[in-house]
């Protein structure tokens with residue numbers, strides 16, 4: 001109990017530190033929270049229940065047994081606030097659609113996207129909003145098979161600066177996964193998995209808000225790979 005209270009206290013201090021850094025005051029954050037959060041479903045109150053709900057949704061999707069969502073009612077019902085039970089870093093790839101493959105509707109998933117599903121500074125800040133304000137209990141880093149961004153990191157491991165536009169800055173963040181998979185026979189799939197694992201490890205290091213929530217047991221970070229062919233999402237260790 002004492003540890004929980006200490007953890008909450010630590011979390012609150014971290015929130016003060018981070019909101020101050022962002023130019024926000026706690027009363028401001030509180031007002032945003034009051035406006036933005038709706039009650040979560042009674043069945044989804046902690047990280048394990050959130051993960052169970054996602055995996056059950058993916059199972060329904062694979063089996064073609066999706067819930068009969070009334071998206072229009074959900075859209076109208078969520079217009080005054082949101083209470084997502086899971087947040088995502090997913091690749092920008094058009095074939096990776098968390099709401100569909102986890103069989104969810106409006107207001108249930110907080111989805112951040114970037115090619116290569118890496119925890120950029122802006123995405124970490126977005127997830128901090130989900131954790132600190134919306135009290136989202138689960139963060140999922142969602143890689144996928146045949147990821148072009150990871151493939152680019154492998155193919156340009158020694159020539160990343162030759163890539164056009166802003167790509168060098170993005171792809172260079174995937175290079176550690178590429179390098180770590182160098183000896184693998186199934187290199188792309190191995191690098192995709194390592195890239196997810198790196199994200200899971202990196203996220204708490206980049207964010208005291210998230211690491212404090214993990215310590216308090218109010219949030220977990222997991223990673224997995226979505227198979228474009230089968231539709232199955234598989235957790236990685």
Ligand SMILES: [Zn+2]
Pocket residue numbers: 091092093115116117144146147148149150
């Ligand atoms: Zn991708």
